Amino acid sequence: MCGIVAYTGKQAALPILINGLKRLEYRGYDSAGIALTSESETKVYKAKGKVANLVELLAGQEDSLLLKESTCGIAHTRWATHGSPTQENAHPHASPENQIVLVHNGIIENHNQLRAKLKADGYEFLSETDTEVLVHLVDSFYDDDIYDAVIRALKQIEGTYGIACFAKNQPGKLIVARRGSPIVIGMGDQEAIVASDASAIINYTRQAVYLDDNDIAIVQGGDIEIRTLDDSLVTRQASEIDWSPDAAEKGGYEHYMLKEIFEQPEAIRNAIRGRIDVNAGNAVLSGLSLAPRELVDLQRLVVVGCGTSLNAGLVGQFATEDFAGIPASVEQAAEFRYRNPIVGSRDLVLAISQSGETADTLAAVREAQQKGALVAGLVNVVGSTIARETGQGVYLHAGPEISVASTKAFTCQVSVLLMVALKFARAHRMSHERGKRFAEEILAIPELVERVLAKNDEIARVAESFVKYEKAFFIGRGYLYPVAMEGALKLKEISYIHAEGYHAAELKHGPIALLEESMPVVALLNDGPGKDKTLGNVYECKARNATVLGIITEGDEEAKQAVDHYIEVPDAPLHTAVVPATVALQLFSYHVARLRGCPIDQPRNLAKSVTVE
Ligand code: AGP
Numbered sequence: 001m002c003g004i005v006a007y008t009g010k011q012a013a014l015p016i017l018i019n020g021l022k023r024l025e026y027r028g029y030d031s032a033g034i035a036l037t038s039e040s041e042t043k044v045y046k047a048k049g050k051v052a053n054l055v056e057l058l059a060g061q062e063d064s065l066l067l068k069e070s071t072c073g074i075a076h077t078r079w080a081t082h083g084s085p086t087q088e089n090a091h092p093h094a095s096p097e098n099q100i101v102l103v104h105n106g107i108i109e110n111h112n113q114l115r116a117k118l119k120a121d122g123y124e125f126l127s128e129t130d131t132e133v134l135v136h137l138v139d140s141f142y143d144d145d146i147y148d149a150v151i152r153a154l155k156q157i158e159g160t161y162g163i164a165c166f167a168k169n170q171p172g173k174l175i176v177a178r179r180g181s182p183i184v185i186g187m188g189d190q191e192a193i194v195a196s197d198a199s200a201i202i203n204y205t206r207q208a209v210y211l212d213d214n215d216i217a218i219v220q221g222g223d224i225e226i227r228t229l230d231d232s233l234v235t236r237q238a239s240e241i242d243w244s245p246d247a248a249e250k251g252g253y254e255h256y257m258l259k260e261i262f263e264q265p266e267a268i269r270n271a272i273r274g275r276i277d278v279n280a281g282n283a284v285l286s287g288l289s290l291a292p293r294e295l296v297d298l299q300r301l302v303v304v305g306c307g308t309s310l311n312a313g314l315v316g317q318f319a320t321e322d323f324a325g326i327p328a329s330v331e332q333a334a335e336f337r338y339r340n341p342i343v344g345s346r347d348l349v350l351a352i353s354q355s356g357e358t359a360d361t362l363a364a365v366r367e368a369q370q371k372g373a374l375v376a377g378l379v380n381v382v383g384s385t386i387a388r389e390t391g392q393g394v395y396l397h398a399g400p401e402i403s404v405a406s407t408k409a410f411t412c413q414v415s416v417l418l419m420v421a422l423k424f425a426r427a428h429r430m431s432h433e434r435g436k437r438f439a440e441e442i443l444a445i446p447e448l449v450e451r452v453l454a455k456n457d458e459i460a461r462v463a464e465s466f467v468k469y470e471k472a473f474f475i476g477r478g479y480l481y482p483v484a485m486e487g488a489l490k491l492k493e494i495s496y497i498h499a500e501g502y503h504a505a506e507l508k509h510g511p512i513a514l515l516e517e518s519m520p521v522v523a524l525l526n527d528g529p530g531k532d533k534t535l536g537n538v539y540e541c542k543a544r545n546a547t548v549l550g551i552i553t554e555g556d557e558e559a560k561q562a563v564d565h566y567i568e569v570p571d572a573p574l575h576t577a578v579v580p581a582t583v584a585l586q587l588f589s590y591h592v593a594r595l596r597g598c599p600i601d602q603p604r605n606l607a608k609s610v611t612v613e
Contacts, residue, residue, distance in 0.1 A: 002091070002105040003077040004183070005200045006164035008174050009191020009221055013073040014058070016193060020200035021051045021077050029400070030085030030383065032077040034058070035092040035101040035166075036070035042098045042168040046090040051077055072172045074164045076103035079400050082111070083128030084383035093132040095139030096123075098168050100146070102138065104131040105196050106160035106181040107397065109274040114156065134163070142167060147218050150175045154216065154229060159273070164194050177216040185209045187238060190222040197251060198241045206241040255600045257403035257494070261586050262453055264408045265446040268579070270397040271412040275419055276443055281435025282426045283419035283442075287394050288376055290348075295427035298348045298374065301328040301420075304336050304364040305352035306610065308406040308489060309413060313352050314482035316417030319575050323438065324424035333360040336367065343373040350393075350420070351377050354401055354409035355609035356384020365389055378416055380409050394420070403601045404608050405494050407586050410486060411449065411579050418442050418575060441576050448580040451570045456587055462549065462565050463591035469520050472497055473511060473546075475504040476524030477534050479574040480581065483524050483551075487585030494600050495593035504534045507541075515544035522588075523563065526581055527553040528574040538562050549588075551581050 003024025007013045017034055025032075032054040033046035043066055047053040061067055076091035083089040091103040108114070111130035114137055119125070123136040134153060141149040146167040154161070160180030166173060176183050176194050186193040186201035186208050193201045198208055209224065211217060215234065218225045226234050253259035260267075277284050290298075301320045303313035313330040320328040331341065333351075337360060343349060349368035353361045356379040365386055368375045377386045377393030380401065387393065398412040419442060426435045466472070472491060476484035481503050488501035502511055504523070515521070521541045525531055538548050539562065550563035553571045560566055567588065569580045593600050 002079050002196065003200070004075070004103050004105055004162060004164055004194070004196040006074040006103070006174050006176065006194040007191070008072040008172055008219055009188065010071060011191060012068060013070050014067050016204065017073050017075040018051070018055060019203065020193065020195055021054070021075050023199045024196065025051050025077050030078055030080050031087065031090035032075070033090045033092050034073060034075040035094070036066050036073040037101070037166055037168060037171045038066055038070045038072070039171055041066050042101065042171075044092050044094050044098065044101060046087050046092070048085060048087045048090065072166065072174065074101065074103050074166065074174070080382035081107055081395065081397055082130045084388075089127045089129050091131055093127065093129065093135045095135050100135050100139045100142060100149070100165060100167055102131065102135040102163055102165035104134060105162040106179070107270065107273060108133060108157055108161065109159035110157070134161070135165070138165065144169070146170050146173060146175050147216070150177065151216055151229060151231065162196055172220055174219040175216065176211070176219060178211040179213045183211045185211070185217060185219060185224060187224065188222060192219045192222060192224060194219060202241050207238045208241050209236050209238045211236065254594070255403065255590075257405050257407060257590055257600050260401055260403055260408045261583065261590065263399065264411050264449050264583060265453070267398040267408040267412055268415050268446045268449065270399070271415050272419070272442060272445075273397070276439045278436055278439045278443070281432045281439055283423045283439070285394050285419060285423060287392055288420070288423070289392055290423070292427040295424055297346065298326070299346040300326060300348070301424065302343055302347055302349045302368070302373070303328070303330045303352060304333045304349060304361060304368070306333050306358050306360055308410045308486060309352040309354060309358075309361070311482045311486040311489065312410050312413035312417060313350075314485070315414045315479060315575070315578050316350070316420060318479055319418055319421035320424055322575065323421050323430055324428050326424060326428065331364070333358070333364040337363040341367065341371065343368055343371045345372045345374070347373045349373045349375045351375065351386055351390060352413055353377070353384075353386050354380045354396070354398075354406055354413075356381045356386040357609045357611045358386070359611050362386050362389065378413060380412070402608075404603055404606045405490055405600070411582060414578055415442060415445055441573055444572070445576050445579050448570045448572055448576065449583050452580045452583045452587070455567065455584070459567055459584060459587040460591040462567060463588055463595060465547070465565055466520060466549070466592050467595045469518065470497055471518070472499040472520050472522060473507075474499060474501040474522045474524075475507060475534065475537060477504045477530035478528070479578050480524035480526060480530070483578055483581045483585065484522070486582055487522060487589065490586055490589035491592060493606060494589055494603050495596050495598055496604070497592070504537045507537055512540065512544070515541055515546045517545040517547070520547040520549065522549045522551070522585070524581060525550045525552045525556070525559045525563075526569065526574060526577045527556060527571060528577070535559065535562055551584055
């Protein structure tokens with residue numbers, strides 16, 4: 001989810017590029033860089049950290065004619081996926097003598113193979129990034145035609161990209177291309193500004209051309225020529241951007257939370273990409289360097305985390321026991337770190353953390369390491385403390401999660417935990433055939449989410465009936481118990497309604513005393529084992545005048561009759577049905593909070609990352 005800005009035209013490029021980077025900084029902010037070119041010189045400037053650090057670096061070069069006069073350049077603000085957030089790993093990346101300079105958003109899956117080949121051809125690598133592979137690949141084909149070199153290089157790329165690049169000896173000509181990572185081109189009078197999203201261009205023009213996947217465009221001044229990877233000329237209609245600048249940073253959504261909810265199909269595809277081998281019926285988690293022999297030796301999975309990450313861990317526990325047949329447990333990180341836990345060399349301790357900076361989870365990591373356990377991270381922020389201190393694990397690739405309420409991180413965590421369970425299961429008793437089916441079930445998750453997102457307006461209408469309440473129960477069983485916990489957490493943290501999640505069977509052990517008309521109940525009633533018992537709980541709630549919202553499987557007439565309101569979600573095996581059911585509750589909570597006028601992205605008292613005990 002990096003930010004790309006590029007400009008070519010009649011104005012000085014630097015201020016346009018810097019302003020564009022500032023607009024995109026929410027997309028990724030661990031490092032930033034700019035490359036400017038002119039007839040006489042080409043230079044690359046990079047800085048770790050926020051865009052302000054890059055601006056400070058450039059301020060020290062104010063005598064440079066290039067900075068003042070260059071009318072063509074590219075810029076990038078990074079969200080690290082391969083390689084820690086360092087200056088060397090920052091974009092733009094350049095080939096020898098700055099012959100080719102390039103910025104990239106996306107993930108190149110076959111970067112290792114390409115890197116080996118380029119090294120054999122004599123290229124030296126200065127960074128750990130997959131992007132540097134691409135710039136040297138373009139260079140290897142370059143023969144004074146940057147378009148030809150780029151198209152030949154892209155044909156060898158597996159994975160996703162949004163790129164902008166230029167050749168030193170063809171100043172003014174930009175080549176931009178996309179596959180899976182958005183690229184938009186703003187057209188002006190004898191100038192063009194390219195970006196990874198519209199927020200960087202609307203201050204200059206509202207006429208935008210969005211590239212399609214496998215498009216490649218030659219942009220020079222106000223001229224644009226778009227071709228496909230098979231070199232066919234195509235026309236893409238320009239569209240009018242009608243967002244406000246503030247709305248543009250949120251991709252046109254009212255809040256980052258809604259934007260991140262709607263990013264989930266793409267985020268989950270990124271989390272899964274390159275990690276499922278359907279033919280082998282297994283997961284390929286290269287960051288979790290565990291051979292089958294080692295997996296067989298591990299006798300237990302212990303998951304540690306906090307908040308939403310802890311709720312995701314519950315799904316991982318259930319799936320690992322269910323499919324791999326090995327013991328698994330989930331520990332609240334603060335509890336784990338102080339309880340003198342019994343873990344050792346035969347245990348895999350998996351620390352789940354979106355930020356990778358949560359103090360209690362970090363302390364749990366250190367405690368587990370002290371006790372000789374094998375410790376790995378399941379983290380979203382590349383290069384974060386937990387990622388570095390565990391030294392191995394699986395990055396979520398969910399992209400920056402700005403809103404305090406965690407949404408896409410949760411669904412990506414669950415998707416990765418299902419892949420971990422698959423890996424364990426196939427090292428134990430799961431058959432090849434069942435492994436293939438499990439792999440297909442995981443691959444089907446993004447489409448399940450898309451079907452729930454399509455019900456956003458319907459869910460908003462259901463939410464209207466719950467705005468008036470000040471308390472609520474969420475109940476579920478089995479795999480749906482973590483969904484009840486996560487749904488309650490979402491509602492409480494953004495709407496301030498006192499929502500509590502319970503195992504449905506727990507109601508009779510106390511909570512049922514609170515049931516009355518003013519205590520609505522959200523019941524997870526997806527088809528599967530346990531549904532009938534939860535339906536029984538629903539009748540108990542109804543008998544005490546509680547209003548019930550059911551999350552039900554599409555077409556379940558029995559469940560529809562039992563509840564007062566319902567949200568239908570696609571039918572799926574319960575271990576994957578967790579995700580669409582959670583997305584339904586994310587949207588439900590979002591609309592209740594929106595209707596209550598709450599400051600959704602920054603709820604009171606909360607921080608995005610709890611870096612203190
Ligand atoms: C969830 O919406 C909250 N933002 C919070 O519970 C969060 O999940 C928790 O603080 C853990 O954060 P982490 O995943 O960054 O470690």
